[in-house]
Amino acid sequence: MSDVIDVRGLSVRYRGADRRALDDVSFRVGAGEVAGVLGATGAGKSTLLKCLAGVIPHYADDARHIGDVRVLGTEIRAYGRLADVSARVGLVLQDPEAQLVNTVVHEELAWGMENRGVPVPRIEAEVARVAELFGIGDLLDRFTYALSGGEKQRVIVAATFCLGPEVILLDEPTSELDPVGTRDVMRAVRTLAAEGVTVVLAEHEVEELAACADRLLVLDDGRLADSGTPREVLTRLSGPAADYRPQVLDLALRLGDAWPGADLPLTTDEAVAQWTA
Amino acid sequence: MDGVIELDNVRHTYRDGTEALRGVSLTLRADTLTAVIGHNGSGKTTLVKHLNGLLRPTNRDGAVRVRAGGAVVSTRDRPLHVLAATVGYVFQNPDRQIFHDTCREELAFGLANLGVHGAAAETRIAAMLERMGLSAYADANPAQLSRGERQRLAIAATLVMEPAVVVVDEPTTGQDRHEARAILQMLAGYRADGHLVVIVSHDMALVAEHADRIIAMRDGAVLADGPPREVFASPEILESTNIRPPQIAAFAARIGRPGPLTVGEAVAALGRN
Numbered sequence A: 001m002s003d004v005i006d007v008r009g010l011s012v013r014y015r016g017a018d019r020r021a022l023d024d025v026s027f028r029v030g031a032g033e034v035a036g037v038l039g040a041t042g043a044g045k046s047t048l049l050k051c052l053a054g055v056i057p058h059y060a061d062d063a064r065h066i067g068d069v070r071v072l073g074t075e076i077r078a079y080g081r082l083a084d085v086s087a088r089v090g091l092v093l094q095d096p097e098a099q100l101v102n103t104v105v106h107e108e109l110a111w112g113m114e115n116r117g118v119p120v121p122r123i124e125a126e127v128a129r130v131a132e133l134f135g136i137g138d139l140l141d142r143f144t145y146a147l148s149g150g151e152k153q154r155v156i157v158a159a160t161f162c163l164g165p166e167v168i169l170l171d172e173p174t175s176e177l178d179p180v181g182t183r184d185v186m187r188a189v190r191t192l193a194a195e196g197v198t199v200v201l202a203e204h205e206v207e208e209l210a211a212c213a214d215r216l217l218v219l220d221d222g223r224l225a226d227s228g229t230p231r232e233v234l235t236r237l238s239g240p241a242a243d244y245r246p247q248v249l250d251l252a253l254r255l256g257d258a259w260p261g262a263d264l265p266l267t268t269d270e271a272v273a274q275w276t277a
Numbered sequence B: 001m002d003g004v005i006e007l008d009n010v011r012h013t014y015r016d017g018t019e020a021l022r023g024v025s026l027t028l029r030a031d032t033l034t035a036v037i038g039h040n041g042s043g044k045t046t047l048v049k050h051l052n053g054l055l056r057p058t059n060r061d062g063a064v065r066v067r068a069g070g071a072v073v074s075t076r077d078r079p080l081h082v083l084a085a086t087v088g089y090v091f092q093n094p095d096r097q098i099f100h101d102t103c104r105e106e107l108a109f110g111l112a113n114l115g116v117h118g119a120a121a122e123t124r125i126a127a128m129l130e131r132m133g134l135s136a137y138a139d140a141n142p143a144q145l146s147r148g149e150r151q152r153l154a155i156a157a158t159l160v161m162e163p164a165v166v167v168v169d170e171p172t173t174g175q176d177r178h179e180a181r182a183i184l185q186m187l188a189g190y191r192a193d194g195h196l197v198v199i200v201s202h203d204m205a206l207v208a209e210h211a212d213r214i215i216a217m218r219d220g221a222v223l224a225d226g227p228p229r230e231v232f233a234s235p236e237i238l239e240s241t242n243i244r245p246p247q248i249a250a251f252a253a254r255i256g257r258p259g260p261l262t263v264g265e266a267v268a269a270l271g272r273n
Helices: A045-052 A082-086 A105-115 A120-133 A149-162 A179-194 A206-212 A230-236 A239-244 A247-258 A268-276 B044-049 B080-086 B103-113 B118-131 B147-159 B177-192 B204-210 B228-232 B235-241 B247-254 B263-270
Strands: A003-014 A022-030 A034-038 A063-071 A089-092 A167-171 A198-202 A215-220 A223-228 B005-013 B019-028 B032-037 B063-068 B071-074 B087-090 B165-169 B196-200 B213-218 B221-226
Touching (some): A003 A045, A022 A215, A045 A063, A105 A149, A179 A198, A239 B177, B032 B177, B032 B204, B044 B196, B063 B080, B118 B147, B147 B165, B147 B177, B177 B196, B204 B247, B213 B228, B213 B235, B221 B228, B221 B235
Parallel strands (some): B032 B213
Antiparallel strands (some): A003 A022, B005 B063, B213 B221
16 A cells, blocks of 8 residues: 655744754555554654644744655655645644635535636536535535634545645644534545545644544654554553543453453453453 | 533524524533543534633523632623633634734733733743743744644633633643643643633543533533543543544453553553453
8 A cells, every 4th residue: 555645754833943843753645544642742643733734844934854754655845835835734723713715515515616717517516515525514515713613624634625725734623622523524534545635634632543544643742752553552642641541442451360351451342341341 | 600600591592593402401610631532523612612601692592601710600690800800711723712822921910810910920921931832932023933832821811810710612622732731731721720721622542531511412412421431431421512522431342341541541551361
């Protein structure tokens, strides 16, 4: 499987900062994978996504980076300008208000395609298909400002998907949402993956993330502290970071031999199945 | 009146016709960490905005009474200076209430309004910044802090005035796990000093661990009211409020061993067999 993202020795320092925001980070993400990025506030999660999106170096003039950031086979500096990256890499931010630009959901989904001169019949067909895919068909005629937080984020993910990117980056898309909204957004992430989009997702909601990520990257103070499958990484977490463990995994580890399962559980379903087997 | 705050048949209908509260009666007592939970739009924020008179009941027979000093006042009489000294309120978005150039000044402002100046004020400010893990930022501009740090600053600026009641809307939004836990521990400590702490929260694991009382809202009414163990043990309540219990509580219930709310409790309950 070819690597869609291949980062080697990436370091970033913001102007005036006394330390690096990212420090010698290397990792790869394969085509169609979902990679989750964990880390405390200030660990470098947003900076990493900005590099993958080409915002650093093409837009931000207050950050300097060294190392290699290869996205879809091309080094990020070799993309002529930000628009060349964003044609292929979509970015979804934490605050949905910051990215909804249209009044009605239908317009929001059609907007990017209109800007690219896609013929109207194709736009209509694509909007209908994507709305169905993300379960937002009943929202198409709603005003965007009247949506709930979870609905807004789903609309933004769908609108981003309408642009046909090969990679979508999401920066803490659930941090303002209640549990229902969080579940809806995570369902949208799984839809992206099923459609073959490569996803990189910075997130605090580890229980949801563990269930849908192929691999996790753990950032600590700008360094890549660990990476691997969710089961490997969450089991290895130590110190304050152990707080990120799903509670059922924590339980199984603390029970040790008294845990009946042969494997360690990440989700409630897995834990129940192992306990009652 | 035997609580610090009493709500009596409180209804609130916004001007656009939305019935955000449909008759809520509650007694809130001191020395309690009370968590108001419910999905977006259930009336949580409207409810807590009634506790300090930011909103008042829109029905004539509804009332909110607050014990302030030796007296009991109704928020309907708009004794805003009395209420402000008794009930501190921290908004969900900290940027709505931070407006000074340094963290120290942010805390000094409230104290000055209470007539506390000079060395006495400095001592309280230093202690509060220390408690919130913000000592290093005493002279920093709040704009340079992270979202999580600004949230802690907004809470600190309220707690430094030592109100009998503090209301915090979504104290853990924008915080990572570690910061969120630290904030809840700090609020639990303020409760332990004999105060009433009311939070609005979506973080069920932290609520289960730290709250004494949970008020679950749905469609503007109180659907459940009790200790976390009671509220999280009822699948019907959780289902109808769209609330997911802490993962460990859900697991324990599904294997037929309901009760544990934290991993520690589950280890104790399940480790023996």
